[in-house]
Amino acid sequence: MNLKKLVFLGLFLASFVVNGQNKQILYDFSEIPQSAMVNPGVEIDFQWYAGIPVLSGVMLQAGSSGIAVDDIFANDGIDINDKIRDRAIYGMDIKDELSGTFQVEFLNLGFRGKNPDLFYTGGMYLEGDAIGYWFRDYAILAYEGNADRLNERFDLSHLKTRGELVNVLHFGLNKNVGDGLTIGGRAKIYSSIFDFNSTKNRGYFVTSPGENNIYVSTLEANMQLRTSGINSISDSFDDETTGSTILKRALLGGNLGLGFDLGFTYHLSDQLVVTGSLLDLGFIYHANDVKTFSLNGRNTVEGLEVILPDAFNDPDTDFWEDLVDEVEEFLPFEDDSNSYVSFRPTKLYGSIRYNFGEPVSGMANCDCGIKAGRSPSNRAKYVNGLGAQLYAINRPRGPQAALTAFYHRRFGNFMALKATYTVDKFTYSNVGLGINLQAGPVNFYAMADNLLAYRNIAASNYASFQLGLNIISWGKR
Numbered sequence: 001m002n003l004k005k006l007v008f009l010g011l012f013l014a015s016f017v018v019n020g021q022n023k024q025i026l027y028d029f030s031e032i033p034q035s036a037m038v039n040p041g042v043e044i045d046f047q048w049y050a051g052i053p054v055l056s057g058v059m060l061q062a063g064s065s066g067i068a069v070d071d072i073f074a075n076d077g078i079d080i081n082d083k084i085r086d087r088a089i090y091g092m093d094i095k096d097e098l099s100g101t102f103q104v105e106f107l108n109l110g111f112r113g114k115n116p117d118l119f120y121t122g123g124m125y126l127e128g129d130a131i132g133y134w135f136r137d138y139a140i141l142a143y144e145g146n147a148d149r150l151n152e153r154f155d156l157s158h159l160k161t162r163g164e165l166v167n168v169l170h171f172g173l174n175k176n177v178g179d180g181l182t183i184g185g186r187a188k189i190y191s192s193i194f195d196f197n198s199t200k201n202r203g204y205f206v207t208s209p210g211e212n213n214i215y216v217s218t219l220e221a222n223m224q225l226r227t228s229g230i231n232s233i234s235d236s237f238d239d240e241t242t243g244s245t246i247l248k249r250a251l252l253g254g255n256l257g258l259g260f261d262l263g264f265t266y267h268l269s270d271q272l273v274v275t276g277s278l279l280d281l282g283f284i285y286h287a288n289d290v291k292t293f294s295l296n297g298r299n300t301v302e303g304l305e306v307i308l309p310d311a312f313n314d315p316d317t318d319f320w321e322d323l324v325d326e327v328e329e330f331l332p333f334e335d336d337s338n339s340y341v342s343f344r345p346t347k348l349y350g351s352i353r354y355n356f357g358e359p360v361s362g363m364a365n366c367d368c369g370i371k372a373g374r375s376p377s378n379r380a381k382y383v384n385g386l387g388a389q390l391y392a393i394n395r396p397r398g399p400q401a402a403l404t405a406f407y408h409r410r411f412g413n414f415m416a417l418k419a420t421y422t423v424d425k426f427t428y429s430n431v432g433l434g435i436n437l438q439a440g441p442v443n444f445y446a447m448a449d450n451l452l453a454y455r456n457i458a459a460s461n462y463a464s465f466q467l468g469l470n471i472i473s474w475g476k477r
Helices: 003-017 034-035 068-072 080-089 136-144 231-240 242-253 318-329 451-461
Strands: 047-052 058-063 097-112 118-132 161-178 181-198 202-207 215-228 255-267 271-286 290-301 333-336 340-343 348-358 381-393 400-412 414-424 432-437 442-450 462-473
Touching: 003 058, 034 047, 034 097, 034 462, 068 080, 080 136, 080 231, 161 242, 181 231, 181 242, 181 271, 215 340, 231 242
Parallel strands: none
Antiparallel strands: 047 097, 047 462, 058 097, 058 462, 097 118, 118 161, 161 181, 181 215, 181 255, 202 215, 215 290, 255 271, 271 340, 271 348, 290 333, 348 381, 381 400, 400 414, 414 432, 432 442, 442 462
């Protein structure tokens, strides 16, 4: 295997050590244009905005719900083999996961139409998402073997994993309905670069005392690994066309799909606001460069059926060849190129926010105030905001949720901060901070999560950052 293939394999496996898709700091941070990407119904007071290509939105998250690097490699006087056995192999549960996402914006822009209540958005971004649950019985079987675990069934359903790299073109519309309600929607065209999933495995492997040999092993399996795009990218390493292959598959040359985002913001009163959004309600149809691998059926093998002294009666018998034939029948392996459909990991956000303190006029050139009109551009923003958010995402082992408490603080029109405290399956002490800076038309934002863990990042189960650079105009309303 050459160096390029090793690099590709490393990046492929590295997709399993990034975590989550929750953008709790960005959500409802309306000073930042990218907040419309997590709620197309966010209140927008810009006349237009344009993200700096590639720099407008870069996000990476990394972590693990079951174990941290420090759990294995800390200099604590405990033998590393004992730590691997106790903390990883036996310490992790099948619900523990390594999951994740990264996202890079190539284009993001928005503008207000002739009707001032309508705001249009569009752009393109690259997203990678992957999840792998801890395959506990597989790990125990590999670590201990089955000789001391006779009659114990190893559950094949412990293997659950999926991942993808997809380029997304999106077009959205945000509308101020009036009476404190803003709604929005976004259509998405997905162009899959590669995809893999193995989430519906069933069956078991068991070893028992044999009659004709010491052990008899039984495999009952209904397993499947579906892939698309991986062969094309792997072959491109040999042809030295990796860049053009990925670019072609990203720009509508891969497997295509369709999706939608929906969102709203509603003022229950001048100071109490509720929001919600549903993201990536969509699918991808995989029809080209598809390869599916499957194991189906049930079989039992006892190894070499050598019965002494009867075996010596036929010295020409090739026991090893018989064993190979049995093993090939024992593993009912098949592959095909049939098309399949994959569904995107749909996300749900919701929040309630109470605004208080002094009102701050927006950047728009208008007669603004608390009661000054129904448009978001005319609505004054309060210095302080306090509230809670809910997040959920559909995953192969069921929905994954998080709760966030937040405090939002504005300093005039040049700076805003948002502090968050999030509880989820990865950590109960996730403190995050986001900052938005406005210098004339130039907008810069940066966010980081789980700040308390930065004292010892190796002991952390979670870390993330996000930053971006935009140009914003409020125009004259």
